[in-house]
Amino acid sequence: MKKEMLAMILAGGQGSRLGVFTKRIAKPAVSFGGKYRIIDFVLSNCSNSGIDTVGVLTQYRPLILNSHIGMGSHWDLDRINGGVYVLQPYMNEKEGNWYEGTAHAIHQNMNFIDSYDPEYVLILSGDHIYKMDYSKMLDYHKEKNAKATIAVIEVPWDEASRFGIMNTNKDGSIYEFEEKPSNPKSNLASMGVYIFEWKMIRDYFIKSEKENLNYDDFGKDLIPTMLQDDVGMYAYPYKGYWRDVGTIQSLWDANMDLIKYRETLDLQDPKWKIYTNTMAMPPQYVGKGAVVNNSLVADGCMLLGKIESSVLSHGVFVGENSEIKDSVIMPNVKIGKNVVIEKAMIGEGATIEDYAIIKNNNNEINVVSEYEVVKSQVALEGGLK
Amino acid sequence: MKKEMLAMILAGGQGSRLGVFTKRIAKPAVSFGGKYRIIDFVLSNCSNSGIDTVGVLTQYRPLILNSHIGMGSHWDLDRINGGVYVLQPYMNEKEGNWYEGTAHAIHQNMNFIDSYDPEYVLILSGDHIYKMDYSKMLDYHKEKNAKATIAVIEVPWDEASRFGIMNTNKDGSIYEFEEKPSNPKSNLASMGVYIFEWKMIRDYFIKSEKENLNYDDFGKDLIPTMLQDDVGMYAYPYKGYWRDVGTIQSLWDANMDLIKYRETLDLQDPKWKIYTNTMAMPPQYVGKGAVVNNSLVADGCMLLGKIESSVLSHGVFVGENSEIKDSVIMPNVKIGKNVVIEKAMIGEGATIEDYAIIKNNNNEINVVSEYEVVKSQVALEGGLK
């Protein structure tokens, strides 16, 4: 069944910079924004862009990611021809190969891609928060007659040296790619969103295999090689909200952004819905004497305390006289009475007992692991664990 | 979500004895009986027995198995709590482990099983053809107060030395297990269907891990150990049709069995349906001058030749004046005009050109690979490739 373009989402990494939150689950499956998991954003983008065939590449603790995605029906991706597939490493007649890098993971799934005989392949990261219409990027790719198109976003000049920077000609073609340049020539950072002509990239994989070139990574190996080969690579300028949530700090920041009503990412826009595998939960109950301000609260919460500038995920209980501020509370966390939580991220299913205090004085983010139990009166000082 | 019993289907092997039919796909995904894949029988047994949570363990070329099973809706296994999950090897924080054996595969998925907190675990093979109500076996297991129950079937005495034989006391308890004994004491062969108390087997896994015991295989390691430990192991006698289809010969035999109308395995019994992921195909067309006898024919066939004692899978085309006898034609095979096929198995999507002859004189099974093209007038002599 021929497809014009299919999407491959790189969701493989453990995401060790997310520390305690990725002990049990892969980074793209980490809870976000009250009721979502990080990968919901790219999956919803695919669905909203009219892409109906998606491969999700993963090899690290895939159980939760697998059951979250299911057949993709929540993203309208359960389709007779196409749909969403979680692609893990497998054995062939000779051997089994773990994914050695972003490009290697795609390479290992050549058969899957070939079975749809696509013109184009869209490569995405599973851990970015943004809304983007990939069909418009494809239009641009076709208009430029490009072989490769990389989405770029303008970052502040003083931060540019933290990104992969694309240096472009006037027509948008890329003449140079610099990874974290100390003296950036441009402020166009790669978003890790690529459209390739499938035939071209397929030839690179076959060459890599034959000649043992180990084109395992897009950023380090393949893109520099393509630039050298002058295949025709263009930068597609994207404007809008975009965040990489690969660290504790950036995950907290992006959660806090959502609180700002309609200023950053509008989760309520009916034209670009963010879909997820919804849990069946009762409505949220705000109790007598409770206070909730400046916050995002999901279904199934029972709030008897004071909540300020926080994100509360589904199934959270907050006891009387507890105060929560500037924090991200992940699903099904139970918080007792008279608890104080400030600038913290509390992992799924954790229990915070009565009178516990989670705060510190050096403005770092306090972290509590999934299913951790924080005892009464025990203050976690010192921030990041 | 607590479950009384969940099923784990071992579908891992390449099944190298099935030769050309498992180049692209795992053994349990091989086409069978006109419209099924081998694994449909155990999956349907689970569904018909009221089991709603099933893990399918695989690591060899899982793509077709994965897309065949999907969310399990075809087997009524797409459930809010439970359902069917394909479980491939994955990486944890330290390393990735391929499955080293039947027990090791279960061991690697302890987290999955624990999440349902079951009393019992049912272990099944993905490559057996039979109909069995596992809920009755569980009743027996409970009645006997067993820790482990193994389903056994009486085999002819002269074939007993080809099987794993259970020697039992009068009360059904097993006192000895002999793998392919030269002088069998009983003709009760293990069907590879086990019910274990989960807590017990879990303890064995933990012990194996701690003490480096490598309990990797049920037949070789775990069952002998349990017998030695005298845990309470019983044989559950099963009567009825049962076939292991692990070789070319047995796969052909089992297909031929289906032709015998209601004598072996009744595929039309509404009380024990065999479900599959049905392909949307038109009805079969039997053309002018065509002859079809003693055969099983699936949807989407267009038959203009002569068919005798054969199984024709969906989407097969047979041209005029062609003669097919004693053969299994897998899905979407195109057979031209004036072809002769006798005692053959033709793999999915193969093309047999006009005037080709596939037969031999030594009564062996002729085999044509998936997607192979057999040229005109070329006779494949010599049977098994």
Added chain:
Amino acid sequence: MRNECMGLINLNKKGDPNIDKLNYSRPIASTPIGGRYRMIDFTLSNMVNSGITNVGIFAKEKYRSLTDHIESGKDWDLSRKKGGLSIFSPENTESQNMYQYRKGDIYNILSNIDYIKKSEEEYILVAPSYMICNIDYSEALKYHKKSNNYITMIYKNIENSKTDFKGNLTLNLNSDNKVINVGSNISAFEGLDIYMETYIMKRTDFIDVVYKLSNNGDYLYLEDFIIEEVKNNKIGAYEYDGYLKCVKSVQTYFEISKDLLNIEIAKELLYSDRKIRTKEKNESPTIYTETADVDNSFIASGCVIEGTVKNSIIFRKVHIEKGVNIDNSVIMQNCIIGEGAQLQNVIFDKNINLTKRKELKGDENYPIVIEKNISI
């Protein structure tokens, strides 16, 4: 492991209850309740949570909202190859013209009796949509099997029956918990045993009854038959002792909405392990802005709360603008409450657009009901 009881939700009962404007265009079964549910979600979820996987809904009319709500039954895990969920209505049947002159649930069931005949479960449990509770029917089934009753009727003993459950059927029981007679609650006595209009019997007996009654024409409604059958001493009763509300008027609807704000009742009904399931809508979490002031209220997802909400139930995707004061009210899905509005003791149906600075005030016992899809 395999199932022994099927469920039948009867929406075609005698004396159709009615919640005023809320039931102009929908049956009571699909009336929104509790912030994100429809009435029928309770009976439906109770059945599923009790292990019933084959449920037939016998509807009457205006059931478009019902089919929209339930779809394939997937959200209740009832989208199945075997059993699952089926909706029948007098109009939507193959033999629609055959019994057109006969009203009553018996003929509706008769028209679709094949469905019940081809089911394989041994027992059938029949329940209405407006008895709101979180009950484990499997306990009642166990009791029924042990008791050898022909029919087991489920009831609850009500302490304040002078004020609650007015007009409901009551059971007159002997010391064996056999039903001696059925009466009505005329608000004269306390402590009555209120019949929950829910009963269990053998599936084959049920089919026999439907055949016999439709052939004889003695009764048009099943309940009438049971009430008479009581005399034959084969009917027993099972006592339920959890929270129960019979919602069939504006007053009872308003009462249960207040009951839900009692955290103990909410925990029993909605936060139990026996989850009440409903159609999933995938709304975003609710946003509380700086000016939000919410107290003792249920708020569904997808809302934006900028104003003050007390003692109220707010459904999905409601926008409560700045300066709004809402007290003791129920605001259904998709309403927009404009800046500065003052609302007390009101029930707003779906899609109401209240412009700025409006004031509406009902009485605690007679709330104002506003019908859906209007602008004020």
Added chain:
Amino acid sequence: MRNECMGLINLNKKGDPNIDKLNYSRPIASTPIGGRYRMIDFTLSNMVNSGITNVGIFAKEKYRSLTDHIESGKDWDLSRKKGGLSIFSPENTESQNMYQYRKGDIYNILSNIDYIKKSEEEYILVAPSYMICNIDYSEALKYHKKSNNYITMIYKNIENSKTDFKGNLTLNLNSDNKVINVGSNISAFEGLDIYMETYIMKRTDFIDVVYKLSNNGDYLYLEDFIIEEVKNNKIGAYEYDGYLKCVKSVQTYFEISKDLLNIEIAKELLYSDRKIRTKEKNESPTIYTETADVDNSFIASGCVIEGTVKNSIIFRKVHIEKGVNIDNSVIMQNCIIGEGAQLQNVIFDKNINLTKRKELKGDENYPIVIEKNISI
């Protein structure tokens, strides 16, 4: 990539066609055809195969068989969050009482106009269920967009129009393929352009027309409006040149059943890459025993064939016992044809149990139709 056209299947047309006993309890749209399909599968699959992912079916009555057949639309890949499949009927609507005195498709559409209004596609394609063909509507849509027609009507030029398509509407076209007038095929001329009762227009124009017509009361049926509108010279036509059959009588039903046995027609209609999808039933493959003798026939799955079948169409799960002779017939789902029976020129509806050694013979042009669920 995203879709620009929605589909509307209109089952509420003027002059309801009728296939005798086959339509006693089902609309023509859900009449079984071709061994495993229902009539509507063709239009529905054509829409899906043309990239349409938002389809509304506007039904009339007796549509239980239709909802059973279509369920969530999953088998046509139309079970979607956005768009997908919706079934509307005059009875099954929230505002059922509002237009009850008005017959005609316009009021049925008006009652559910919100569905069309909230759709986002630019165009709407309207088609009936009984024009059987395998057509790529996207080509017609391309033509419509290029031509700037207000409405584009789809037609086919019929060589033998004296004998085929009797009574169908014909288009009178000018050299630009604009429609000058609409007439009827009175079987007097060959080579007429037969209107396929399928047209494309802008969705917003369609809504305007529905509003205007229901307000003015000029017409009750959309088709009447279009026929009049032709005079304004804004309507063009698109020519389809594949196989077409208008199935609306026993004769045409029997004719298409014979047509399907023409391998070229079967390949075009059923074995094309543009697959005709239907509800999947998961039957086993069909068993042909030693005594089976089948020639020039379509056989669905789940059958057991022990007898002789020639020039016939056999649906799913039919058992043809030994010594049976079937010629030139259509046998629908679940029939049992007892030993030694002789059948010629018959159409058997579902679930007929024919006991041993019966003989039934119709004429080639007037086949005998036997209604479903009976024993002979």
